[in-house]
Amino acid sequence: MQPIQWFPGHMTKALRMMEENVKLCDGFIYVLDARAPFACFNYKLGNLLNGKPTLYLINKSDAVTERDVGLIVSALKAEGKRVLATVGTNAKSGKAVYNSVIDMFKEKIERNLSKGVNKTMRVMVCGIPNTGKSTVINTLCGKKQAMTGDKAGVTKGKQWIKLSGLELLDTPGTMPPSFENQIYAHHLAYIGSINDGALDIQSLALDFIEELSVVYPNALTDRYGVDLSGAPIDVYERICKARGFMLRGGEYDYERCAKCLFDDFRKQRLGKICLETKPIN
Numbered sequence: 001m002q003p004i005q006w007f008p009g010h011m012t013k014a015l016r017m018m019e020e021n022v023k024l025c026d027g028f029i030y031v032l033d034a035r036a037p038f039a040c041f042n043y044k045l046g047n048l049l050n051g052k053p054t055l056y057l058i059n060k061s062d063a064v065t066e067r068d069v070g071l072i073v074s075a076l077k078a079e080g081k082r083v084l085a086t087v088g089t090n091a092k093s094g095k096a097v098y099n100s101v102i103d104m105f106k107e108k109i110e111r112n113l114s115k116g117v118n119k120t121m122r123v124m125v126c127g128i129p130n131t132g133k134s135t136v137i138n139t140l141c142g143k144k145q146a147m148t149g150d151k152a153g154v155t156k157g158k159q160w161i162k163l164s165g166l167e168l169l170d171t172p173g174t175m176p177p178s179f180e181n182q183i184y185a186h187h188l189a190y191i192g193s194i195n196d197g198a199l200d201i202q203s204l205a206l207d208f209i210e211e212l213s214v215v216y217p218n219a220l221t222d223r224y225g226v227d228l229s230g231a232p233i234d235v236y237e238r239i240c241k242a243r244g245f246m247l248r249g250g251e252y253d254y255e256r257c258a259k260c261l262f263d264d265f266r267k268q269r270l271g272k273i274c275l276e277t278k279p280i281n
Ligand SMILES: Nc1nc2c(ncn2[C@@H]2O[C@H](COP(=O)(O)OP(=O)(O)O)[C@@H](O)[C@H]2O)c(=O)[nH]1
Pocket: 059, 060, 061, 062, 063, 086, 087, 088, 089, 127, 128, 129, 130, 131, 132, 133, 134, 135, 136, 172
C-alpha cells in the first residue's frame, strides 16, 4: 500500500477554525459516509466536540445495502452513540434528523425550563469533506432560509438558521480527515474525501483493485468483464484494455483508467459497496 500523507499544520489550522464555532454550540450533527463510516472519524480531534450531545448521521445510506446500514448502526450504537441512517437529499431524512436533534436536547431543554430559562439550542453540522454536510443543511432548512441572512462581509457575527426550537449554524464545520490509520486514509481517498490532487491516483487505483478483488469481486467482473486472476496490476491492465484506455504505441493509459474507476465507484456504477461495517484496527 502506498502511504497517503498529510501535513500536521493543516490539522492545527482546521482545528483552530472549528474551535471557536464549537464553543457556541450546544450540540452537533456529525455526518459520516455510509461507504466508510469509521474512517470518517478524526480520532485526534475526538475531544473537540467536548462531550456535547452529538447525533451521528450515516449519510449516503442509499449507496450501501440495508444489511450493511444495519451493521453500521449496531456497531455505533454499541459504542453508545446516537445514530441515524440518512439520505442527505431526502426530505423524509431531513424530518427524521430534525426530530432526533430535538429529542437529543429534550433533557437539557427541560432542565433549562425548570430554571425558568428558555434558551434556543444551537447546532453545527460537522464532518470531514464530501460526506454531505451542505446537503444535509439545505435539506434541514430549505435553501431559501439558508440564504436569508445578511450579505457576506456585512455582518460580522455568525449566521444562524432559525428552525423551530433550534438554530443551525449556516456553515458546515469541516474537519480534517485523519491519516493515522492507512486503511482508513485509503478508504477516504476512494470515496473522494481527500482532494484527488494530493494523491497518486494510479497507485491508489492499484490498491483499490486489490481491496475490491477480495471484498467485492463481482463489482469489477460485472462492470468491466475482466477476470481477477494474477496480480492487481494484471487486473488494472485488463480494465484499461476492456475500456479502451490505451495510448499510442500500445501503452496503457493508467491515469484515465484510474479516474474512470473512481468515478464509477463514486457514482455507484460498481453497485452498492460498503468498505467498513465495523472499526478496522
Ligand atoms: N448518493 C448520495 N449522495 C449524497 C448524499 N448526500 C449528499 N450526497 C452527495 O455527496 C456530494 C457531497 O455533498 P456535500 O453536501 O457537498 O458534502 P460536504 O462537503 O460535506 O458539504 C454531493 O455530490 C451530494 O450530492 C446521499 O445521502 N446519497
